[in-house]
Amino acid sequence: MKLSNSYFFTLREKARDEDSSSGNLLVRSGMIKKSSTGAYMMLPLGLRILRKIEDIIRDEMEKIGSQEVTMPALIPEDVYIESGRREGFGDSMFSLKDRYDRPYVLGPTHEELFAAAAKMYIHSYKDFPVSLFQFQNKFRDEPRPRFGLIRVREFIMKDAYTFDKDLDGLDKSYEKMFRAYHNIFKRLGLDYVVVRADTGVMGGLLSEEFQALSPIGEDILVIEKNSGYAANLEVAGCILSGEPSQEPYLEIEEVDTPNAGTIEEVSAFLGKPKQSFVKTLLYMADNKPVAFSLRGDHELNETKALKLLGVTELRMADPEEVERFTGAPVGFAGPIDLKVPLIVDQEVSLLRNFVIGANKKDVHFINVNLKDFEYKQIADIREICEGDMCENGAGPVHFIRGIEVGNTFKLGDKYSKAMDLYYMDASNERLPVIMGSYGIGPARCMAAIVEQNHNENGILWPKDLAPVQVAIIIANMKDELQTKVAEELYSSLQSTGLDICLDDRDERIGVKFKDMELIGAYCRIVVGRGASEGKVELERTGFDKEILPLEDVKERLYQIFEKGKNEL
């Protein structure tokens, strides 16, 4: 690539509409540009990186025998109705009509079509295992896209699917895929952890997420180092924090708490710590009211609640609904005489003589105990807190944030049954195929890599991913010798197989340095004053400057990029 006649630009100021470091750096270096909320143009330099990421992924997929296909993004809505997921995805699916008024959707993920493709081939127990994958644009109507390429509405996904005859086969396929994923994220140079996660709309038996560590990550990861425990906050289990209190029971009393509706207010008003309160939250579960009681300083874990109830939708009741079900405005709900099914968090069972809302405006009860009201169930429904004992008992947990760059699912027979994907067993029995599905977001990986690898001057791509691996900078464009030497060097390095860029723009050297650092050119070779003696300078971020005779450049680059001449 010669910059003087390439589509190449950089911006000196940060983009107003980008909120993350990676978004800003990628836009400033001319790699991507937001085209509308949650949709990006991938410009030449950005596409180079994306292709390199895809090549690594493709390489690892093919190594484990997965075969590439592509599926349409435009899919009749019926396909998702048949699998039961149309409802599950709800508003996050883009839907449209064709000219004959037939309903279509833009695919958010492709288990259904892959099951259909598998059906073309799989008929017998002799046909297993099968693994297919694709790179394809997915569409999800995210309520709030953000962080550049990290949360968008149209994005590239590598999705892979495995098909096996039984759970044992699935375990083997899953394990292979799991190892391939480790290889991929290591090759991408990401700092990541694997956590257990919720299966969500996908359903199935197991879900694990590959999370790139980053302070802007949207997922909270619960970690216990010594035992290697790692779980997404959504599924991190809690265990009882101690023994039940042995305080003597006191008499319930009604107390006036004027204008004190929040835990903070009541706690301040009564002069009691938050832990001595039990709050009651009203929710609508598939449009039926349900209530949850938790210790005042705890939060409901909606994923746990959803699973416990076995419903598909859970949302907080709005103020009118709260008033209708409790008879009091928001802030005074309590479990006594509540006409709504109640689930109590297990931690509440340790408390004695706690404070609750009285289902009456500006009134609370004190000295309440579990025996004083009716409930449907006691369960673990709270979010674990940092410092709480890990559910495996190994020690206290701590939190870190992650960007979900990959996700693996053991699906089981959910989709094969829905899509009628069966095979004949050796014993002439018709059995459902056992599926797994595995996703990676290459563009999201790209953003995560930038989040983890940048400094105040620009992006620090790993050497295998850098869009420009070697930038040849002509120090003074008016110097004919420098220009000539640089041109010759550029030509001679074409055979290295590296991405070489000649910065022959009519710019001063400072501009060229700044730009090459911004886009993350891995090596910079300056053809300058030394050109007359046949010497050039080689710079890399984090390394000392080297002065090399021209004839040694190629050999030195092979060393740096760990490439043998033979492999080319």
Next chain:
RNA sequence: CGGGGUGUAGCGCAGUUUGGUAGCGCAUCUGGUUUGGGACCAGAGGGUCGCGGGUUCAAAUCCUGCCACCCCGACCA
């Protein structure tokens, strides 16, 4: 969807309070000087001031409806 904010040249912004016909920096073009870390001088081009309606002699500015984008929250595979 709720709360807040922004929309003016390719990019980043000022001007809006107090209405008078649009400006700055970067980028671009021309000429000259300069040439090892985002050069300097002189000149030039580029704007339906987000869109529509209204008030007014006159609207970037005031009123009004809509749209887009951003932030916080809700939501989220």
